[in-house]
Amino acid sequence: MKFESKTKVSSEIPTASMPDIIFMLLIFFMVTTVMREYEGLPVLLPQAKQIEKLETKRHVSHIFLSKDGMISVDDKIIPMGNVRHVMYEKRIEDPQLIVSLKADKHVSMGLINDMHTELREADALKINYSTKTAVY
Amino acid sequence: MHAGVIPTASMADIAFLLLIFFLVTTTIDMDKGLGIILPPPGAEVEVSKKNISNLLINAQGKILLDNEPVQTRDIKRIVESKIAANDKLIISVKTHPRTKYQVYIDVLDQLKQAKATRISIAEPSQ
Numbered sequence: 097m098k099f100e101s102k103t104k105v106s107s108e109i110p111t112a113s114m115p116d117i118i119f120m121l122l123i124f125f126m127v128t129t130v131m132r133e134y135e136g137l138p139v140l141l142p143q144a145k146q147i148e149k150l151e152t153k154r155h156v157s158h159i160f161l162s163k164d165g166m167i168s169v170d171d172k173i174i175p176m177g178n179v180r181h182v183m184y185e186k187r188i189e190d191p192q193l194i195v196s197l198k199a200d201k202h203v204s205m206g207l208i209n210d211m212h213t214e215l216r217e218a219d220a221l222k223i224n225y226s227t228k229t230a231v232y
Numbered sequence: 233m234h235a236g237v238i239p240t241a242s243m244a245d246i247a248f249l250l251l252i253f254f255l256v257t258t259t260i261d262m263d264k265g266l267g268i269i270l271p272p273p274g275a276e277v278e279v280s281k282k283n284i285s286n287l288l289i290n291a292q293g294k295i296l297l298d299n300e301p302v303q304t305r306d307i308k309r310i311v312e313s314k315i316a317a318n319d320k321l322i323i324s325v326k327t328h329p330r331t332k333y334q335v336y337i338d339v340l341d342q343l344k345q346a347k348a349t350r351i352s353i354a355e356p357s358q
Contacts, residue, residue, distance in 0.1 A: 111244065114243075115240065115243040115247050118251055121251055122251045125255060129254065142338075144266055144337050144338070146266070146341050146345045147266060148267055150264065197265075201333055202334070203332075204333070205332070212353060219272070221269050221272060224266065225265045225267075225268070226263060226265040227341075229264070230341075
């Protein structure tokens, strides 16, 4: 005796809305992508273990401090005395500014202390010493 | 007679290609490091002597914690016990202008590992 099902259930996944789903994914990725907008200076970052991730990328400003004492903000080489003016402008534009200090590990603390003074004068108080993850 | 419809069968493939292109070109380089908050300019707060721990680093990278020479890797343990004894403790880090940045980061890393939240970066006295 043969059994036959009375109801025919179509076993196909509907693909009509597939492009819409993928477009939504695409748009999500396009919106959340933050393009890198700096080149910076060649620096060897120091290493640390207890690192924390910057929770946002939008409010971060990068300052590069190379081994030979050059300072770069937004791909422009500026002297130490101008850092406060540049950073003050940035601070006014974005009150949530976090400064990511990408300093070479061979830089001496004299320069770092000068940088602290400049940043304090510019009222850019939230800073983050950019480091690599130490592996040992 | 042509039907006036754009074929949508390959639409998904095209969208997929775009999606994969964006996925591949996105660089995920999350910035990470040691966060610290600088004091506002000109703010000098009087702190009781017993709530301050002085940490001095000289140009050779030798560390002096409360007038006792210590090794970098011991700072975490010592500071932890100090904070356990006094939770209002402020660690005042003072460096020589010729101290290497890496040494300073190592010390800061140790302090962060010891869960020291009150860290003060002292200006080197001239």
